[in-house]
């Protein structure tokens with residue numbers, strides 16, 4: 195139908211050209227690289243002279259390697275768990291904020307908060323994360339501040355799990371905030387008043403009225419945040435420590451340092467499959483369909 | 490039993506907007522009490538003060554004689570029906586109705602049972618498992634009422650609940666609401682900007698304008714004895730003739746106007762020598778071809794049939810348009826457009842009120 199509409203609008207000539215360009219884009223930029231990745235991932239890592247030789251056979255070794263190597267497996271599981279934690283913390287921080295902005299604050303207050311949150315995002319992700327890098331440094335302002343207050347007497351090593359978590363929560367907060375804020379905004383305020391009037395506690399109002407109404411927004415925010423966190427490179431690279439390596443760093447290493455594209459491709463595809471599984475699980479869990487999320 | 494509501498010098502200010510001004514009223518327990526006024530006059534604000542969504546800037550709200558200061562909406566013995574109904578679209582009808590019981594910790598079986606009872610009461614048995622969007626406007630209306638009644642409120646607050654319905658259904662629901670109020674004995678505080686609704690249903694009506702209470706009276710009293718020019722204009726149709734009072738005697742005022750001199754009942758605070766306005770209802774005007782006491786000359790302009798009645802439009806020599814309703818039986822002899830006639834009225838059916846605010 196969309197295709198017929200396109201041809202009616204631009205005529206068969208121009209319409210055909212547009213269609214061919216779109217097809218080329220999908221094949222050239224989406225399909226082909228992914229198929230090549232798939233192909234790579236199913237081949238062993240060989241010297242150039244061996245390619246095409248008897249050792250050049252399809253194999254699942256690159257995939258099974260992840261689960262047989264205890265270090266990589268641990269990092270993979272930690273990335274999954276860490277991303278889930280980032281998602282949960284971001285949700286916990288964002289939901290009250292989104293509710294406040296949508297239903298409690300004056301129009302002016304909500305707008306001021308929105309601007310305060312958006313402005314830092316005009317700076318790119320690397321620089322924003324560098325700001326955290328400076329803030330959390332061993333001799334940095336946070337430690338000095340906490341020491342002067344007497345809360346700690348030794349500087350704390352923030353880099354590592356804490357640093358990565360903080361950096362990611364901050365980096366992805368808007369991706370969680372916007373969908374939730376949007377969906378709560380569409381809730382009729384009188385419904386909250388009515389629930390309150392009928393004697394419902396604040397907790398019950400959220401559990402029975404606000405959250406069910408906002409669940410598509412919440413699912414969208416969680417999916418975004420999880421995928422961004424799982425695929426994050428900057429925050430773990432800058433704010434992490436050797437003990438807090440992220441799965442993306444392993445992939446990077448296979449491609450650019452280990453020189454094993456095949457293994458890298460397999461790991462990257464596993465991450466992709468994981469993210470898709472999370473999306474589907476989240477949709478199931480929240481009982482929303484893809485069309486609601488796309489809205 | 491139900492509770493009375495007292496408003497004592499209640500004021501509500503939002504920033505620069507003075508939504509309710511020094512308003513005092515007593516609403517009897519078990520009464521059907523309406524608050525009537527044009528859009529934006531502060532009706533919803535007043536209702537929300539009673540419900541406990543807002544605290545008054547000054548003054549007191551008493552329910553059942555108890556001061557409600559500091560008691561939030563969820564702990565007042567009131568239930569509100571919102572202008573938009575505010576039903577919960579993601580819950581089936583029975584959970585909507587039982588929501589207040591759920592909040593009170595009633596177990597599921599008890600909630601379901603109470604919901605079924607209320608569904609019977611509102612004549613929607615078997616509708617419990619429907620979703621709200623599967624109901625018609627009138628059915629939603631009734632579910633909203635059942636949801637409010639489920640918590641057994643002492644006072645039911647209704648914010649223009651019928652405004653979204655079409656005329657036929659509105660008239661039907663009026664009668665139903667009135668019957669429900671009689672049956673349950675709950676105090677109803679009913680907001681509307683539709684005067685016929687207020688007059689048809691209420692024991693007493695409070696008329697508000699721009700945050701100021703104008704009058705509290707029974708519907709009959711409100712119509713026959715409006716306390717202020719605003720009430721006279723707002724309730725029903727009225728003719729107005731401006732003039733100056735020449736004397737007040739035995740409750741009757743004489744007034745000099747550009748159309749002649751007339752005698753009519755004196756409203757409160759009318760004194761000789763003051764500017765005043767004469768108010769005459771169209772149905773108290775009669776039309777004749779000869780001069781009578783209390784009559785003024787005019788020229789018939791048009792006659793509109795409205796079924797049982799006809800509305801005669803006439804113009805005085807000064808160019809003022811006056812209305813008179815003629816009963817059907819007089820229509821055979823009705824004046825033709827352009828014909829010169831006299832319009833007259835009985836002194837005790839017309840009212841002279843001060844031209845100012847009319848308070849006093």
Ligand SMILES: Nc1ncnc2c1ncn2[C@@H]1O[C@H](COP(=O)(O)OP(=O)(O)OP(=O)(O)O)[C@@H](O)[C@H]1O
Nearest residue numbers: 503506508526527528529530531532533534535682
């Ligand atoms: N939360 C608020 N903040 C500021 N002004 C308000 C607020 N609520 C009401 N007002 C103002 O108070 C006045 C009275 O409003 P209210 O809603 O009580 O009118 P109403 O009589 O219910 O009108 P309608 O018949 O249109 O519903 C209006 O001028 C309105 O703009």
Ligand SMILES: [Mg+2]
Nearest residue numbers: 532533572648
């Ligand atoms: Mg209102």
